[in-house]
Amino acid sequence: MAHGDLIERLIDALRCLPGVGPRTAQRMTWHLLERNRDAGRRLAAVLADAMDRVGHCRECRTLTEQDLCPVCSSPRRDRSRICVVENPADVARIEAGTDFRGVYFVLMGNLSPLDGIGPGDLGLDQLARRLGVGGVAELVLATGATAEGEATAHYLAEMAREHDVTATRIAQGVPLGGDLEFVDSGTLAHAFSGRREIVL
Amino acid sequence: MAHGDLIERLIDALRCLPGVGPRTAQRMTWHLLERNRDAGRRLAAVLADAMDRVGHCRECRTLTEQDLCPVCSSPRRDRSRICVVENPADVARIEAGTDFRGVYFVLMGNLSPLDGIGPGDLGLDQLARRLGVGGVAELVLATGATAEGEATAHYLAEMAREHDVTATRIAQGVPLGGDLEFVDSGTLAHAFSGRREIVL
Numbered sequence: 001m002a003h004g005d006l007i008e009r010l011i012d013a014l015r016c017l018p019g020v021g022p023r024t025a026q027r028m029t030w031h032l033l034e035r036n037r038d039a040g041r042r043l044a045a046v047l048a049d050a051m052d053r054v055g056h057c058r059e060c061r062t063l064t065e066q067d068l069c070p071v072c073s074s075p076r077r078d079r080s081r082i083c084v085v086e087n088p089a090d091v092a093r094i095e096a097g098t099d100f101r102g103v104y105f106v107l108m109g110n111l112s113p114l115d116g117i118g119p120g121d122l123g124l125d126q127l128a129r130r131l132g133v134g135g136v137a138e139l140v141l142a143t144g145a146t147a148e149g150e151a152t153a154h155y156l157a158e159m160a161r162e163h164d165v166t167a168t169r170i171a172q173g174v175p176l177g178g179d180l181e182f183v184d185s186g187t188l189a190h191a192f193s194g195r196r197e198i199v200l
Numbered sequence: 201m202a203h204g205d206l207i208e209r210l211i212d213a214l215r216c217l218p219g220v221g222p223r224t225a226q227r228m229t230w231h232l233l234e235r236n237r238d239a240g241r242r243l244a245a246v247l248a249d250a251m252d253r254v255g256h257c258r259e260c261r262t263l264t265e266q267d268l269c270p271v272c273s274s275p276r277r278d279r280s281r282i283c284v285v286e287n288p289a290d291v292a293r294i295e296a297g298t299d300f301r302g303v304y305f306v307l308m309g310n311l312s313p314l315d316g317i318g319p320g321d322l323g324l325d326q327l328a329r330r331l332g333v334g335g336v337a338e339l340v341l342a343t344g345a346t347a348e349g350e351a352t353a354h355y356l357a358e359m360a361r362e363h364d365v366t367a368t369r370i371a372q373g374v375p376l377g378g379d380l381e382f383v384d385s386g387t388l389a390h391a392f393s394g395r396r397e398i399v400l
Binding site: 005006007009010013014016017018019024026027028029030031032033034036037039040041042043044045046047048049050051052053054063064065087088089092108 | 205206207209210213214216217218219224226227228229230231232233234236237239240241242243244245246247248249250251252253254263264265287288289292308
């Protein structure tokens with residue numbers, strides 16, 4: 001072994017980061033030790049802090065260090081529209097890419113009976129209570145276009161119907177700028193059956 | 201903004217790692233917070249520890265938490281052969297890939313007058329003293345086959361000659377398993393001029 005234990009342990013610990021293998025971890029270690037110890041110290045501090053203090057929003061379940069996340073605590077959001085997403089990153093994507101002004105409900109996953117993930121694990125009892133209280137006009141289902149995402153959306157649509165709430169599903173189709181040549185046949189079928197009349 | 205300040209600060213702090221842009225940093229943050237807080241806590245602890253406690257080996261300048269690195273403190277290494285490398289990762293590579301049993305000298309860089317990096321910054325005065333003491337038979341120059349690596353090797357070869365020490369340079373040529381088709385012309389020229397007689 002060419003270097004001490006602590007360096008080996010740092011290389012090892014960095015591998016908990018997704019996409020970081022042994023070579024990348026080694027490169028990161030040399031980089032921090034040789035060139036950027038201050039940034040390494042800052043990272044260590046904020047990482048320890050975040051691991052201990054970040055929890056879930058009481059209302060929408062997204063990750064936040066507060067009791068209520070910034071969206072749920074904002075007086076300017078339309079609480080009659082709830083957008084259901086799989087994870088906090090999806091919230092960030094929708095906030096950045098759309099003009100949606102409603103609130104969110106973050107599943108932190110998808111229904112997956114084979115993995116033992118049922119409605120309770122996704123907080124759907126909590127969501128049902130919100131729908132039951134009334135005042136919700138639309139439940140936007142923005143889970144992914146995967147088998148699990150579709151199954152979850154289907155379950156949620158039935159739940160919305162029970163509470164007389166309109167459920168909508170985000171559109172599937174050809175991505176913007178996408179040449180048909182590069183679109184898979186499943187997406188193309190969705191885009192085709194979901195075609196709309198052009199109103200001139 | 202869809203999530204609290206601490207999460208943003210963690211995403212930001214992770215970008216000090218080489219090759220980590222905003223999207224990767226975000227993905228790492230969700231992964232640690234949602235799935236692996238224990239690993240995140242361990243990483244924070246070992247990172248803080250390493251940033252504070254890892255220093256340089258008194259003898260060879262490599263990164264180590266001890267006063268002397270494991271190679272320099274080993275009684276089984278041949279101290280008459282010194283292999284000069286650019287960085288600690290090169291030491292690990294040579295230890296893993298060769299049967300070299302001598303010791304190392306780690307430059308932590310290369311001579312680069314344009315960037316203001318001179319012999320003093322690479323500890324070459326320290327290396328010269330070691331050569332001056334005597335007992336060194338060979339200085340293996342294993343800096344990279346780049347312009348800076350070559351210039352540094354040339355400087356070191358002259359230094360070795362002044363102290364009557366043999367300087368050797370690691371071979372350049374076609375990599376093992378390398379088809380000539382994929383070898384650049386510079387490497388091919390080196391491989392050609394460095395050809396050896398086949399002794400049957």
